Amino acid sequence: MFGLIGHLTSLEHARSLAYELGYWEYAEQDLDFWCMAPPQTLDEIKVRSITGQVIEGRYIESCFVPEMLSQNRFKAAIRKVINAMAHAQKNGIDITALGGFTSIIFENFNLEQIRDVRNVSLDFKRFTTGNTHTAYIITRQIELAAPEMGIDLKRASILVCGATGDIGSAVCRWLAYHFPKADLILVARNQQRLQEFQQELGTGRILPLTEGLPLADVVVWVASMPKGIDINPTELKHPCLMIDGGYPKNVSTQIQHPQVRVLQGGMVEHSLDMDWQTISSLPDMNILERQMYACFAEAMILEFEGWHTNFSWGRNQITLEKMAQIGAASVKHGFRPLLH
Amino acid sequence: MVASAAIPDYQSAAYRDAFSRINAIVIEGEQQAADNYIQIAELLTDHREELLALSKMESRHKKGFEACGRNLQVTPDLPFAKKFFEGLRANFQKAFAAGDVVTCLLIQALIIEAFAIAAYNIYIPVADPFSRKITEGVVKDEYLHLNFGQRWLKAHFPEVKDRLKEANRENLPLVWRMLNEVEQDAAQLGMDKAALVEDFLIAYGDALAEIGFTTREVMQLTAMGLAT
Numbered sequence: 344m345f346g347l348i349g350h351l352t353s354l355e356h357a358r359s360l361a362y363e364l365g366y367w368e369y370a371e372q373d374l375d376f377w378c379m380a381p382p383q384t385l386d387e388i389k390v391r392s393i394t395g396q397v398i399e400g401r402y403i404e405s406c407f408v409p410e411m412l413s414q415n416r417f418k419a420a421i422r423k424v425i426n427a428m429a430h431a432q433k434n435g436i437d438i439t440a441l442g443g444f445t446s447i448i449f450e451n452f453n454l455e456q457i458r459d460v461r462n463v464s465l466d467f468k469r470f471t472t473g474n475t476h477t478a479y480i481i482t483r484q485i486e487l488a489a490p491e492m493g494i495d496l497k498r499a500s501i502l503v504c505g506a507t508g509d510i511g512s513a514v515c516r517w518l519a520y521h522f523p524k525a526d527l528i529l530v531a532r533n534q535q536r537l538q539e540f541q542q543e544l545g546t547g548r549i550l551p552l553t554e555g556l557p558l559a560d561v562v563v564w565v566a567s568m569p570k571g572i573d574i575n576p577t578e579l580k581h582p583c584l585m586i587d588g589g590y591p592k593n594v595s596t597q598i599q600h601p602q603v604r605v606l607q608g609g610m611v612e613h614s615l616d617m618d619w620q621t622i623s624s625l626p627d628m629n630i631l632e633r634q635m636y637a638c639f640a641e642a643m644i645l646e647f648e649g650w651h652t653n654f655s656w657g658r659n660q661i662t663l664e665k666m667a668q669i670g671a672a673s674v675k676h677g678f679r680p681l682l683h
Numbered sequence: 684m685v686a687s688a689a690i691p692d693y694q695s696a697a698y699r700d701a702f703s704r705i706n707a708i709v710i711e712g713e714q715q716a717a718d719n720y721i722q723i724a725e726l727l728t729d730h731r732e733e734l735l736a737l738s739k740m741e742s743r744h745k746k747g748f749e750a751c752g753r754n755l756q757v758t759p760d761l762p763f764a765k766k767f768f769e770g771l772r773a774n775f776q777k778a779f780a781a782g783d784v785v786t787c788l789l790i791q792a793l794i795i796e797a798f799a800i801a802a803y804n805i806y807i808p809v810a811d812p813f814s815r816k817i818t819e820g821v822v823k824d825e826y827l828h829l830n831f832g833q834r835w836l837k838a839h840f841p842e843v844k845d846r847l848k849e850a851n852r853e854n855l856p857l858v859w860r861m862l863n864e865v866e867q868d869a870a871q872l873g874m875d876k877a878a879l880v881e882d883f884l885i886a887y888g889d890a891l892a893e894i895g896f897t898t899r900e901v902m903q904l905t906a907m908g909l910a911t
Contacts, residue, residue, distance in 0.1 A: 366899070381885045
């Protein structure tokens, strides 16, 4: 069985979902209440691959909301992640993806140091960040969308914002290998880490975001930033392909410019049959029927293939081989990069 | 960055003052648990031996916690603790007098045990070394007690379901009131109220789910009276 640990996008969203589901006790409560709320198995999912194989999974709502970070409720945020993981393990789930903020919290607060949660000793082999599949999907989005816009990747300038992160570093490695002549522009906040990464990569140039942006034919956004930044599309190169795989979204502007195309990075479309018992009946959740985060899809792929291991774990560990491996399985079971 | 709790000054007057009440609550809680299991044994004669063994275990825990107080040279405020448990105690005795084993089990084997497990789990990381050792041993035992109540209620779920809901409505709000009463003292010991409530909701919710309630029912039952 696979698991997905998720969270809602805001306190307001959490309240309205609780209301829709008929959990009145939760629907009108403030942040203090959500800081005390335990994780819940909110849905049972049956998934049929295009190969015909059927697997079962559970959606676990962590009860984390992003306000816990913006209002410095870090202890509560940490508890949500750790308790949701313990919940997944206690319920016998073999492989669980940490979705949205939960993997970011796990990494930034070094939660691998917390092993024992009550009477559960966390087995990290049962969890994956899903970042390998996300990185693979982003590279496919680059590869497929750029030529459509007349961008020749062999000669293009490609800027990766968040180059030292887990997903960003994997995308850079892939670009350096497949398009060695491309002009790779590396952008990240931590300059020391960025220089070390550039040396490890053996290519690419380091620029501040504002200098690099007007030069780029392709921009890959995979930074973790508290909120998105405003972009003026007239200051970009034309045409320009922007793939926003940041969580939360790195680009806050609704860009409407004929020469600039923005794709939701790290999202998949799929032809699988997914039967969500509860969630997909809700107004803003029916999209799950056809689109989802690549990190969630990774848990499903690992379950289909019986790879019950933490396929994506730690920082800067994603190899080209693993991206190819998860990519082949992704195609086999019916996932595709989102291209519109 | 690791989320580690600040270690309190175990010898400060403020710490020892708060500890005198929290330690008394724990001692009194274990004493009542020992008494309650003896009474439950009278109602469930088939399980008499097992219940009396649990009662003995609780008495042992009590002795352990008395040693924790002595170790810090703190005199537990037992009159405070007796008053603290008054409401739950009265409800338990009322149910016992009526031969209502379901309510007795809900109060002792689910609510009090889940509350104890939560409190001990949150206390362990901030406890003095002596108390930590004692408490770690106790927590292991407590999971066994929760199991007894769970097992019995699960085996009788269809006929006890409605009574459990009723008993939950009558007793869970008392727990929130009790928690508010000791919020300051617990904070003095380095225990965070939100963490305590969350841990309780997990232990209590898991027990209710194991007994047979659905996720929806568990969410409704555990949140009963929590919002103020």
